[in-house]
Amino acid sequence: MSIALLRIEDLAVSIAGKPILHGLSFDVRAGEILALAGQSGSGKSTTALAIARLLPRAAEINGSIVLDGIELFSQTEKALRDICGRDIGLVFQEPMTALNPVMTIGEQIAEPLRIHKKLGRADVREEVIRLLDRVGLMEAGITPDRYPHELSGGQRQRVAIAMAVSCAPKLLIADEPTTALDVTTQAQLLKLFRTLAQEDKIGVVLITHDLAVVAETADRVAIMHEGKIIEEGLARDVLRTPRHSVTQDMVAALSRLPVRTSRPRAESILEVSNLERRYGGVAATQFTALHDVSFSLKQGESLGIVGESGSGKSTLLRAILGLDKPNGGDVRIAGASLFGARGKENRALRRKIQAVFQDPAGSFDPRFSVERIVTEPLHLLGERLSRSERRKRAETVLERVGLSGSVAHRFPHEFSGGQRQRIAIARALIIEPSLIALDEAVSALDISARVQILELLNALSRDLGISYVFVTHDLSLVRSITDRLIVLQSGRIVETGATVDVLAAPHHPYTASLVAATPDFARALS
């Protein structure tokens, strides 16, 4: 076995006096992918930033980082800049913000070549084309004179990778490089990382919260928890037989995703017929977001809507919620048209359908207390409730979603992602709707929080007979929460059927590619 390319010993970081990392040690060898995995807040990203020397000024770093025989801590500022620029490549989560929108991708890839390799004009041009070819953009017809906004998210991330490997780095650090991307794009990019490691003998540090990605991509894995590495070893060994209890919980959460059982009743709750949504005025420039979308849902039944970004999932959801008026077609809730109703009738309709959005900070008015947030839909009752009655209902519904009633007077920013999603569910539940539409409702959560929220949703559906419309790009979730599935591609339904059947034997090639690209923990380890 070769000696380590990167050796980290006793790395400790504290920021503004608060310890973040408590003495980590690990090695990365040339040509291997080491995954740093763990839940949010475990210190994964801080570790990456410490290696690349990108921590804020207030950070205090101790320990030793040796890259290819050179101790980084004993270098001068200038020598460090050279080493970090030339020998360490970085790829971040958000490909749009990593690129400069007013420079062509060729100019951006050329920049490090000119600074660190001091190449001439003709050589730079040649090298840029070689790099675009290396990351698979030339075959997609992407030339150096294109601008970032002309590219898809996955293509932008490939440009970012081309920049990162432009100076033939020894080490590539990728911080959640595929989290913001579709599954099919993710699968292609992970393959690219494997190729770069194997063929160019680059040591790759892959930071991810997704153990299925680890299982499919990494050679070795280090599991982080509260600023420490709790377990390290060959990825297969660690994931098959985790020793530390935290790792065991994470692995168990993956294989213990709840399985959906439901008893749909006869009456229909949601009927969508021939829905049509176009953007843009003139026919030639019109963009069709939804075309002839029809489906129906029975009370107590749950529907998954899946597809890549841009497939029309969100537009469809906004139409169902009455937030966006379609150009044609109809949405009927319990038999009544959503777009015809006015006043009292409209309120009665809207009581039947509520929504839970993807967590981010924007989901709640930052100046509202939890009580005001969860009681907002009570507005739909059409009668004024007394203060104490509102508080009582808020406390009841908060307890229903597994929070203490006493959190009612606190503010949303005081809660973790999983707790905030419980608050959002409480807000949706308070007027006892028949249908809840969930837009990527668990995608931003850690795996254990995700499992808890899915279990909560299933319990509520079982006890109260609530239907869900569950919009997601992540196929691994739909089995746990939906009975039926519709697959959207470019605004059209390409496949529909029982969730279990669609996942086991997809008919349409698009569905098949989605299923194949979804990281599968069990499949990767077998």
Place this chain on the structure above:
Amino acid sequence: MTDLWREWRIPLAYIVPGAVLVAVLVLAGLISYIWLPCDVTLVNIAEKLQPPSWAHPFGTDQLGRDGLSLIMLGARTSLGVAFAAVALGLGVGVPLGLLAAARHGVIDQIVMRFSDAIFAFPAVLTAILIMAVSGPGAVNVIVAIGIFNIPVFAKVTRGAGLVQWQLAYVAAARVAGKGRLSIALEHILHNAAPTIIAQAAVQFSMGIIAEAGLSYIGLGVQPPDQSWGRLLNEAQTLIGLAPHLAIFPGLAILLAVLGFNLLGEGLHAAFDSRRQRR
């Protein structure tokens, strides 16, 4: 404790001196209603144009009236006019801005083009026009300045409001059955408030300058009312003889403008650092 200090250190460095300056001047104006160092209705030619002394810290004018008392009386008008003009701008501009942000399309266009139209008029010229038509006087000054505050607040409110309308909590409120109007009042207004308040402080200081300018050219408040601009106007011909007549009103204007600008800057920084924390 240290977190709180870090968060408030920079805003407080602006807010404290700003608030002190503003408080001193506002107090001077308020005290003038119940007490003045000297009676300014009495003419005392024997003591005219005296330089600052213990008896008259700001000197006396050409009629022998106490400079400090005149400045205190002037504070009433100068600050009062600016306050009323800002209130007029807020009262009309903020609802218009909220409306424009809530209703896209025609209403938004009308409000914004109306604002552009007002901006297209040169402010001073229009104020002179208003004065020429309806005559000088405090109320007319307030209207002349306040009209130009309306589009400023309308645009600021609309801009801050549009950002809020994009956020998911607005979609949640609509799903909760709230209409556009109640969303604008319950959610948008208080989330746009920081920006509006910071703008109000800036408009306040601009109002003080505008009032001083109009009074200086004789179109502001009329005798026997005082204002800092009028004091400057009267000092004009005597500036070689008694420079203190121009210095003290000028200083009052300068400090008031500085105070409100510091306050505005500080409030802005405070809201910004709170936003970052989230």
